Amino acid sequence: MSEGQEHGQEQKLGRIAAVDFARGAALIGMAAYHLSWDLAYFGLIAPAFPTTPAMRLFSHAVAATFLALVGVSLVLAHPHEFHRRAFQRRFARIAGAAALVTLGSGLLSPPNAITFGILHCIAVASLLAAPLLQARLAVVFALAAVVFAAPFLFADAAFNPAPVLWLGLGTVLPDTLDWRPLMPWSGFVFLGLGLTRLAWRPLPASSLSRWRPKARFALAVDWMGRHSLPIYLIHQPILFAILYAATGFGPGEAQRTEEGFRAACIQACEAGGGAAEHCQGSCQCVIDGLTAADLTIAFTREDLDAAQHATFSEVVRQCQGRP
Numbered sequence: 411m412s413e414g415q416e417h418g419q420e421q422k423l424g425r426i427a428a429v430d431f432a433r434g435a436a437l438i439g440m441a442a443y444h445l446s447w448d449l450a451y452f453g454l455i456a457p458a459f460p461t462t463p464a465m466r467l468f469s470h471a472v473a474a475t476f477l478a479l480v481g482v483s484l485v486l487a488h489p490h491e492f493h494r495r496a497f498q499r500r501f502a503r504i505a506g507a508a509a510l511v512t513l514g515s516g517l518l519s520p521p522n523a524i525t526f527g528i529l530h531c532i533a534v535a536s537l538l539a540a541p542l543l544q545a546r547l548a549v550v551f552a553l554a555a556v557v558f559a560a561p562f563l564f565a566d567a568a569f570n571p572a573p574v575l576w577l578g579l580g581t582v583l584p585d586t587l588d589w590r591p592l593m594p595w596s597g598f599v600f601l602g603l604g605l606t607r608l609a610w611r612p613l614p615a616s617s618l619s620r621w622r623p624k625a626r627f628a629l630a631v632d633w634m635g636r637h638s639l640p641i642y643l644i645h646q647p648i649l650f651a652i653l654y655a656a657t658g659f660g661p662g663e664a665q666r667t668e669e670g671f672r673a674a675c676i677q678a679c680e681a682g683g684g685a686a687e688h689c690q691g692s693c694q695c696v697i698d699g700l701t702a703a704d705l706t707i708a709f710t711r712e713d714l715d716a717a718q719h720a721t722f723s724e725v726v727r728q729c730q731g732r733p
Contacts, residue, residue: 426486427632428621433479434635439472441645447587448646451719452653456675457726458696473528473590474598480532481539481602485610488543497540505533507643514647515587521720526576527588528595529642535596539603550604557597585723672697692729699725 446460459465487496508529516523524530542550561578569579578591606613613619623632634641675693700706703721 425636426619427623428618429479429482429486430635431623431628431632432475432635433638434631434633436472436475436479437634437638437641437645438631439468440476440642441649443469443472444646445649448649448653454653456671456693457722458675458692458729461726473595476528477532477535477590477595477598478602478605480536481599481604482606484536484539484543484599484603485606489610492540492543497536501533501536503639504529504536507639508533510643511588519587519719520716522585522587522723524586524588525572525584526591527586528590530576531590531592531595532599534592535599538596539599542600542603543607547604547607550600550607554597554600554604557592557600558594560593561591585720585727695729696726699729 443460443465446455446465449455450457450460487493487500508527511524511527511529542553565579565581567581569575569577570582572584574580575582575584576591578593578595583589609616623629672693675696676689700722703725705718705721705725
């Protein structure tokens with residue numbers, strides 16, 4: 411999503427297609443993860459599937475890739491000097507997009523509104539990374555190490571209030587659809603920036619800088635990488651609308667009963683790497699929690715209002731944390 415387009419033509423390397431391709435591939439991964447939540451929301455897969463260890467690891471890997479590429483693109487966009495106006499335009503676009511994500515998620519699911527997701531992290535981390543374009547490499551890597559370690563070394567309940575929770579030093583997790591606090595996630599931006607500066611001299615002669623996509627699929631992924639911000643903003647509404655329309659024609663009777671719900675939940679949990687005994691207990695926990703909350707409507711895949719969806723998410727989260 412950090413595309414470094416404004417002054418890419420001023421550097422000797424030009425655009426590096428491999429970077430665009432990597433960003434496009436990460437965007438596909440992010441869309442796939444978001445799709446898993448949409449499928450769970452509409453009852454087409456087990457509700458616990460997006461929170462299985464394998465899926466959470468997948469989402470973290472995708473987010474880390476996106477953020478590292480922000481650092482890469484900052485170096486490519488400002489190879490020899492800092493272009494202040496170009497940076498300001500880019501920052502305004504990302505900050506505006508982050509505000510739209512907060513507004514849209516707040517309208518869709520008020521209890522789970524995104525207050526500091528990946529776009530928010532990119533915007534703030536970019537501001538912090540700008541001075542690192544000219545700093546000593548030792549400073550860049552030291553800052554990345556501190557940011558990665560800070561949540562483990564300095565976490566404290568004093569950072570739990572909403573005005574400072576986004577720093578990532580709190581001891582609680584907010585109920586939100588996307589949470590990428592500044593620490594440790596901005597560390598990937600600093601790491602990507604440092605590694606790109608470190609590789610700057612050999613980069614022009616490398617095969618990586620000369621690679622160009624040729625196959626149609628590779629060209630499509632490369633194009634997505636060059637237009638990642640608008641695609642990021644529209645992909646989720648499109649996926650949600652498609653599933654909303656599709657579920658009106660295919661009721662999926664196999665998942666309309668408690669037993670069907672249980673079977674689908676266990677199957678998805680085990681497919682995500684969970685042990686059979688753990689999956690059975692977790693899925694039973696979800697069923698018991700929904701029953702206790704008078705939310706068996708979730709078994710039948712009928713629409714949930716915002717309050718019911720918040721309760722549903724809370725039940726699933728609590729059950730995922732059971733031993």
